[in-house]
Amino acid sequence: MARAGLSTERLIQAGAELADEVGFDQVTVSAVARRFDVKVASLYSHLRGTHDLRTGIALLALAELADRAADAVAGRAGKDALTALANVYRDYAREHPGRYAAAQLRLDPAPAAASAGGRHAQLTRAILRGYHLPEPDQTHAVRLLGSVFHGYVSLELGGGFSHSAPDTEETWSRTMDALDALLRNWPHPR
Amino acid sequence: MARAGLSTERLIQAGAELADEVGFDQVTVSAVARRFDVKVASLYSHLRGTHDLRTGIALLALAELADRAADAVAGRAGKDALTALANVYRDYAREHPGRYAAAQLRLDPAPAAASAGGRHAQLTRAILRGYHLPEPDQTHAVRLLGSVFHGYVSLELGGGFSHSAPDTEETWSRTMDALDALLRNWPHPR
DNA sequence: TAATTTGCCTAAAGGTGTTAGGCAAATGCA
DNA sequence: TGCATTTGCCTAACACCTTTAGGCAAATTA
Numbered sequence: 001m002a003r004a005g006l007s008t009e010r011l012i013q014a015g016a017e018l019a020d021e022v023g024f025d026q027v028t029v030s031a032v033a034r035r036f037d038v039k040v041a042s043l044y045s046h047l048r049g050t051h052d053l054r055t056g057i058a059l060l061a062l063a064e065l066a067d068r069a070a071d072a073v074a075g076r077a078g079k080d081a082l083t084a085l086a087n088v089y090r091d092y093a094r095e096h097p098g099r100y101a102a103a104q105l106r107l108d109p110a111p112a113a114a115s116a117g118g119r120h121a122q123l124t125r126a127i128l129r130g131y132h133l134p135e136p137d138q139t140h141a142v143r144l145l146g147s148v149f150h151g152y153v154s155l156e157l158g159g160g161f162s163h164s165a166p167d168t169e170e171t172w173s174r175t176m177d178a179l180d181a182l183l184r185n186w187p188h189p190r
Numbered sequence: 191m192a193r194a195g196l197s198t199e200r201l202i203q204a205g206a207e208l209a210d211e212v213g214f215d216q217v218t219v220s221a222v223a224r225r226f227d228v229k230v231a232s233l234y235s236h237l238r239g240t241h242d243l244r245t246g247i248a249l250l251a252l253a254e255l256a257d258r259a260a261d262a263v264a265g266r267a268g269k270d271a272l273t274a275l276a277n278v279y280r281d282y283a284r285e286h287p288g289r290y291a292a293a294q295l296r297l298d299p300a301p302a303a304a305s306a307g308g309r310h311a312q313l314t315r316a317i318l319r320g321y322h323l324p325e326p327d328q329t330h331a332v333r334l335l336g337s338v339f340h341g342y343v344s345l346e347l348g349g350g351f352s353h354s355a356p357d358t359e360e361t362w363s364r365t366m367d368a369l370d371a372l373l374r375n376w377p378h379p380r
Numbered sequence: 381t382a383a384t385t386t387g388c389c390t391a392a393a394g395g396t397g398t399t400a401g402g403c404a405a406a407t408g409c410a
Numbered sequence: 411t412g413c414a415t416t417t418g419c420c421t422a423a424c425a426c427c428t429t430t431a432g433g434c435a436a437a438t439t440a
Contacts, residue, residue, distance in 0.1 A: 385438070
């Protein structure tokens, strides 16, 4: 029998494509096997199981996102950088909804440590340099930005903003204005 | 044979409890049947299937959340109301992580229209009255607040903020400061 | 009390996840 | 080049979940 040329990488790649097509939680070992026209059990030489597959997709997504983010932030500063970074998340989620969902997977400690997760926080921190926030405010701001990016993107993707005016493009742009204004005028505790 | 006294409501209630215990995506018709010590097929007289069960849990969660939110906002204004509303989401997500995840389920148009979804936007709008934002800024602000609340809660719950100082309690409180400051000083487009 | 409705059951078929063990293709080595 | 070993995909089997069909008994109603 001819061999299909499977490998962990190819399986995860296929899983990521599948996730974007049918949703992350529909990604199944069986579906990936079908995609390679191979029996399900064959995948178990390359993966330990479903958990492994999903984790692999999550790590792939986190790495792709971090690469794009690094690229977007390079050579920019201030609001320009802020907007560029935010757009990376939003655009990625639109292009790759399944991968984006995967990136939200709660990882086990080991893969989490080896993930690109740290790079994301680092990139946000880099942007904040332009706003000169002292610690611990910088950390608070990193978390706030992460919350807004993720929250907005996931609500928009989930249809939370649909069927209502004004359109989300406008809101997105005004959100960037608001975040920039907030960072330039970061409040003291009250 | 004695009857177990099943009903759609009781099944959904049990499903919600199960969701909080083992996670929303582990909620299964079989598990609910086990909980009532009843055969799986028996549930199909009360539910059309898994989709129905999950939708029911989502609607329950949205309604509970809206009730709590309405209660929290009543008799408060300004930053006080803002914080109270935000805390409702955060506390609910902590007490009922499975239900909170269910509330994020993308609903079909029909149940979505019948859901408490609209009340949530309405409550946020009520809070914004104290900040006197003209339209369409008010809508932008509603969306921004929704993004921050949901984003923060879901990142915190997903462990995105863990293993790092300062603690999230502090960040949460500074996030409230930041949002209040932002709303009192809402920027014009640039 | 008899008729009807309702509630839970058994049975069965199809899909997914996972493990165990086998044969053949690819690879490494004499 | 021929043989031994490794590797890759297979079949078989079991467990669990979903859903549909049809049956018997308990509850309800007349």
